[in-house]
Amino acid sequence: MKEFISQLNxxxxxxxxxxxxxxxxxxxxxDFLTLKEMLNASDGNIASHISALEKAEYLTVEKRFIxxxxxxxxSITPYGRRAFNEHLAALxxxxxx
Amino acid sequence: xxxxxxxxxxxxxxxSIMEKSTRFISLSGLSGVFAGxxxxxxxxMAHLSIRDFKxxxxxxxxxxVWNSMIVRLEVRLLLxxxxxxxxxxxxxxxxxxxxxKRLEQHVWTKSTRHLLINLSIPLISGGLFCFSMYYHGLIGxxxxxxxxxxxLALINGSxxxxxxTRYLGVLEIALGLTATFFVGYGLWFWAFGFxxxxxxxxxxxxxxxxxxx
Numbered sequence: 198m199k200e201f202i203s204q205l206n207x208x209x210x211x212x213x214x215x216x217x218x219x220x221x222x223x224x225x226x227x228d229f230l231t232l233k234e235m236l237n238a239s240d241g242n243i244a245s246h247i248s249a250l251e252k253a254e255y256l257t258v259e260k261r262f263i264x265x266x267x268x269x270x271x272s273i274t275p276y277g278r279r280a281f282n283e284h285l286a287a288l289x290x291x292x293x294x
Numbered sequence: 295x296x297x298x299x300x301x302x303x304x305x306x307x308x309x310s311i312m313e314k315s316t317r318f319i320s321l322s323g324l325s326g327v328f329a330g331x332x333x334x335x336x337x338x339m340a341h342l343s344i345r346d347f348k349x350x351x352x353x354x355x356x357x358x359v360w361n362s363m364i365v366r367l368e369v370r371l372l373l374x375x376x377x378x379x380x381x382x383x384x385x386x387x388x389x390x391x392x393x394x395k396r397l398e399q400h401v402w403t404k405s406t407r408h409l410l411i412n413l414s415i416p417l418i419s420g421g422l423f424c425f426s427m428y429y430h431g432l433i434g435x436x437x438x439x440x441x442x443x444x445x446l447a448l449i450n451g452s453x454x455x456x457x458x459t460r461y462l463g464v465l466e467i468a469l470g471l472t473a474t475f476f477v478g479y480g481l482w483f484w485a486f487g488f489x490x491x492x493x494x495x496x497x498x499x500x501x502x503x504x505x506x507x
Contacts, residue, residue, distance in 0.1 A: 215304060219311040224404070227315070234400065235315055285308070288301050 326496025336378035437480030441470030
């Protein structure tokens with residue numbers, strides 16, 4: 198039991214982070230508003246989880262201007278994709294045990 | 295034990311988020327049923343118009359009379375077709391928006407855009423192709439071509455919505471190809487493909503995804 202749990206990635210422990218990573222896994226880019234609407238969380242909450250994931254180099258941030266408005270979009274890094282896949286595999290193993 | 299439940303819940307949620315963020319799942323079965331009923335009504339009206347037209351034919355018809363009759367018939371059929379299309383689109387939007395509201399989803403998302411673009415490419419090509427066949431007088435091939443292109447559009451769009459639309463697409467293509475060998479019965483095939491198949495598909499989707507959910 199212990200060894201399986203140690204394979205779970207601490208960085209993905211919160212619901213919001215799991216949600217952010219899930220969306221990035223299946224979309225090339227996702228913007229802030231879409232994340233917020235899908236995950237039903239506050240701006241601050243999402244922003245803090247995003248910066249944690251960015252620090253871990255699991256995602257990259259791209260800021261652009263659409264007209265005068267800023268549009269921030271996120272995409273997953275190859276490293277983040279691998280980490281999330283490993284996390285998913287660990288979760289599945291835990292359940293199959 | 296409770297921890298195990300948490301992991302399971304995590305996995306379920308991950309899967310649902312992946313699904314929701316790439317596919318337009320608010321498409322309602324009732325839209326299909328409604329579109330099917332409208333199509334059947336339209337086909338019925340077209341059938342009656344054609345029957346009236348035939349009953350007025352006499353062997354000694356003057357050319358001018360014949361010409362004005364055929365133009366009148368064509369305008370009538372075109373009006374029926376446009377009304378069927380508009381009504382079906384309106385109903386489709388209404389039932390889908392209603393389902394989206396219940397699922398607390400937005401109707402206009404990236405996946406909706408993907409779905410519409412991927413549906414439109416074969417649909418618009420098909421529409422123009424049918425127009426060209428009409429132009430060349432190949433009236434008998436229009437109904438089969440509509441079915442085939444519609445089926446291709448469904449298969450193309452199925453990546454961005456409920457996967458079941460793929461099977462409906464395959465059926466429409468098969469029906470369209472069969473219809474190419476039964477020129478003259480186009481309206482019947484059309485009514486079956488756009489009417490009956492839509493109704494059957496819509497009812498089964500409604501029971502599969504919407505009832506009690």
